[in-house]
Amino acid sequence: MQIHVVQHGDTLWQIAQSYGTDINQIVLLNELDHPDVLVVGRSLVIPEPGREYVVQPGDTLWIIAQMFGVTPQELAVANHITDPSLLFTGQMLTNPYLTHVVQAGEYIWGIAQQYGVSPEQIIAVNDIGQPGLIFPGQTLRIPIAARPVTEVNGFITRLDEQGGATVRRLGRYLTYISPFMYSIRDDGTLSELQEQPVLEAARANTVAPLLVVTNFAQGEFNSDLAAAVFRNLETQETLITNLLETMRAKGYAGVNFDFEYVYPEDRENYNHFLRRVVERLHPEGFLVTTALAPKESADQQGLLYEAHDYQAHGEIADFVILMTYEWGWAGGKPWAIAPINEVRDVLDYAITVIPRDKISMGMPLYGRDWNIPWVEGTTASTVSPKEAVQLAAMYGVPIQYDETYQSSFFRYTDENGQEHEVWFEDARSVQAKYDTARAYGLRGVSYWTLGTPFSQNWPVLQDNFRVRKF
Incomplete structure (x- = not known):
């Protein structure tokens, strides 16, 4: 897989020719509704011929396996396909093998070195006796x-x-799915949630569901609600018991606590609550995880940050999700949603107090559209990466890329004369984030949120990592 940035004068035919691939493969992988309209500056994900194939209407696992010269089982294993019926148009499948024609003077050891595999692997898959x-x-x-x-x-x-x-x-790309959300009540009970369709789809794809618990009520995170639980041991025991009953009944693999805007004086209460949760849940094999605000230091001020004790959560929880997004938030000034320099500042602090293999880096799958000049009190609209590119095409403006933030943006003027500024994620920005997760040696990544059209993310993820399954 390669990433191509559209230049002035590019056509899809020229791009396909230059990469030796088929136009339709590019169209499907990038969900191009209007292939004849290419926005200058947008990124395109290009599949590698012979090694990667984008599923087309009518394809079956058997047909694609025949094309690659492998068995359907080999293809399924290489691409985390648990059910051959879960094959979707536009998904990219990877050939588990490359081909090499032996040249005079070559030996297996040298060929193995060339491709980064062992001689034993080549011998085994080619049934070479000596x-x-x-x-x-x-x-x-x-x-x-x-x-x-x-x-x-x-x-x-x-x-x-x-x-x-x-x-x-998308299940084959996921280790966990976190249906959002169950809210706590001040008596330790939980709100109701009808998430059965998501849980059934998770089981079909061997995705482990995490039960998300929040202090969200009446449209916002409620500090008093968190305090009511954290300051009362009896209420905590009731909550943990209710959690266990729900998790057992619905087949959850673990819990994720997303308590936000917790009072600073409840910092230790939150830590003690997590210890009690672990004592009850770990003996039954359940994971305990938390979602934490993006802090750059232990003493960072603000209601969002102070009660989130990175070091304690890193010691107590199985892993933590750092919510490294929302710098460009709906009520703030136009900015990249997850500027990579800011994300790295958070990680630089986090790895000093949390084991790297317990850190999951948050990634946004969306963008925002602000009216400019920005006026305090106004709210930006949320757009998918696909919608962002459509806006740039509609108003005939090129897309730019900020190298410091590693994010795409553009400006346009609508029919009413209102100026806009749009920041969004694309193949380049998610590649920068995967590079960062790898460079820091993190446990993984966590998306907020699934369901927005962003076809480019999945082949880029697939090209960088193999997703762990349980």
């Missing part, structure tokens, strides 16, 4: 070098059949 018995002109199958393994969580707010369809389509 390592020296290869000859010029012989075609060898070369296993694809192993990609780093990572864990991927996805929060999802749409929990009906449409949400289930999203998880069925």
